[in-house]
Amino acid sequence: MLLSASLHMDSKISSVEILELGEKGREISSPWSSTILLVRLTTSDGTVGYGEAPTTLMTLPVKESLREVERVFSGKNVFNVERNVKEFYKHSFYLSKSMEATSALSAFEIASWDIIGKKLGAPIYDLMGGQINDRIRAYANGWYSNCVTPEDFLNKAKQVVKMGFTAMKFDPFGNNFDSISKKGLRNAVAIVEKLRDGLGDDVDLLIETHGRFSTRAAIEAGRALEEFNPFFMEEPVHPELEVGLAEFKRYVSIPVALGERLLNKTDFARYISEGLVDVIQPDLTNSLGILENKKTAAIAEAFGVPVAFHNAFGPIQTAATLNVDYTIPNFLIQESFEAFWPDWKKNLVKSGYKLENGYFTLSGRPGLGIEVDEKIIESHKVDGMEPFDENEPPWVVSGTYKE
Known part of the structure; x- marks a missing residue:
């Protein structure tokens, strides 16, 4: 007391x-x-x-x-x-x-x-029900900078596999937005086919669509890629087109993943209960944090829906996300940009979690379990807007928004 x-x-x-x-x-x-x-x-x-x-x-x-x-x-x-x-x-x-x-x-x-x-x-995971997952399977993202042709993608993908990853996500749609041209569709198919043939069936291919398509274009793209057995297709339609998701699922068998733009457990409950999503991807840094997402995962579990948290920013986000991953029975796979960060971001956290051979583990130390390098914080303080490129939206991997 x-x-x-x-x-x-x-x-x-x-x-x-x-x-x-x-x-x-x-x-x-x-x-x-x-x-x-x-x-x-x-x-x-x-x-x-x-x-x-x-x-x-x-x-x-x-x-x-x-x-x-x-x-x-x-x-x-x-x-x-x-x-x-x-x-x-x-x-x-x-x-x-x-x-x-x-x-x-x-x-x-x-x-x-x-x-x-x-x-x-x-550690936070001990305060959230304890550990149910011993290690966390990761998929690589951010690996395909400047990739445009099928050969570009395969050459870099082979390096990703050498790092130990058994899954990778990528956006094969170039600069197609809202609609998709016949050329754009052929190129997307060629990229995915090249990766499937070159990497084999044991590597999971996750298709990133970035919410870029109208319903019709998303269905065209999804049907063209079905034969390559993608692990899931993320945000196939523009985020406001909830009705388009239902239409997409009528015609395309690839599982639908989404969630980085949903803001709370109630949003997720609606998508899940209406059968609009097969894999949810909440982002702890925009959907009210750790406890809310533990609740969101429980809602998904009640409907048999797995969780693959969105994780695209920095190491504090990763540590927080992994603490929840450790505790949820419906964990599926974890997004990781770590291997492709600039050095300052890689070194911002001295210790706390490891990514080895495509799997994450946490240190088990109290709280988030991390040790932040205060020197990097002091030497990398900035003030102002983030960079802007009028030729390339900030949501794509650099150098890929090309015909």
């Missing part, structure tokens, strides 16, 4: 630091290789926790939203995660529709759990 009282007495959030990190002079528009937004919380007894927010062409709006969340969380007991989140929900009128607001709130929620774990001397 006395221990509990003491813990809570020293658990007020006394300091909030909002950090934008990058590397000036070599940034490219893709967020997985450029900017990071972090929040660093400190409690009254000096315990520090880190959270992360996404930056896809909205760095400054999210940064301002972090300051709004700060007004609610400052001085609050860090242990009261649900209460603090609900308090912001009460004040944030557009939270259910604003990715800027949910992203900012997610960063504070993740940092809170990092502190809670440290104070209790336990």
